[in-house]
Amino acid sequence: MSGLILPPGQGRRLTTRAQDVTFKATAADGSGTSIFEVVVPPGFDVGAHTHGRFQEFFYVLEGTLELFAFEPVGRSGESWRDWVSEAGDRVVHAGAGSSMFVPSGCPHAFRNSSDEPARMLFQSSPSPDHERYFEEICEIFAAGQAVDPDAVQRLRDRYDVQQITPLRYEPHPEPTYSGSPS
Incomplete structure (x- = not known):
């Protein structure tokens, strides 16, 4: 029996304009937990959602993400960023070294509101559904400029994702400069 050792930057990588995921340990490796390194681009909001049978763990490696993992007093509006729990919990601006554990059934989300990509380690148990x-x-995301919301919903229905607020990807526009260069 052998374990799995991956040097930095190694693992099967999937990259699109909105997703950059490197598989680190999978069911094919014998892991009961799927482990990924994920680069979250500026403007990406996974949307608030729950899972009926999965638990997840997120660890911020670089950058800053907005995180929440609680049942809000009310699931209102198109955005989760103003939600508050009965105990007064609110969205957290989480930097490198921050983590979030999400038990099954707990509403949660992450968003990169900064101008820089964020990088996190993400674990989902049991495997392999998050891999697929x-x-x-x-x-x-690779199919075209606009994301087909119906295709995303069908995918989420198949993989135990009960969406509460929409997934959004609104990349920050490139800066524009006026005047003459100095």
Whole structure:
């Protein structure tokens, strides 16, 4: 029996304009937990959602993400960023070294509101559903400029994702300069 050792930057990588996921340990490796390194681009919001049978763990490696993992007093509006729990919990601006554990059934989300990519380690248990989910969501993002919301919803229905607020990817526009260069 052998373990799995991957040097930095190694693993099967899926990349699109909105997704950059490197598979680190999968069901094919004998892992009961799927482990990924994920680069979250500026403007990406996974949307608030729950899973009925999965638990997840997120660890911010670089950058800053907005995170939440609680049942809000009310699931209102198109955005989760103003939600508050009965205990007063609010969205957290999480930097490198921050982590979030999400038990099954707990509403949660992450968003990169900064101008720089963020990088996180993401674990989902049990495997392999999130592995297939990432493969298919990358296909959807690679299909064209606009993301087909119906295709995303069908995918989420298949993989135990109960969406509460929409997935959004609104990349920050490139800066424009006026005047003469100095």
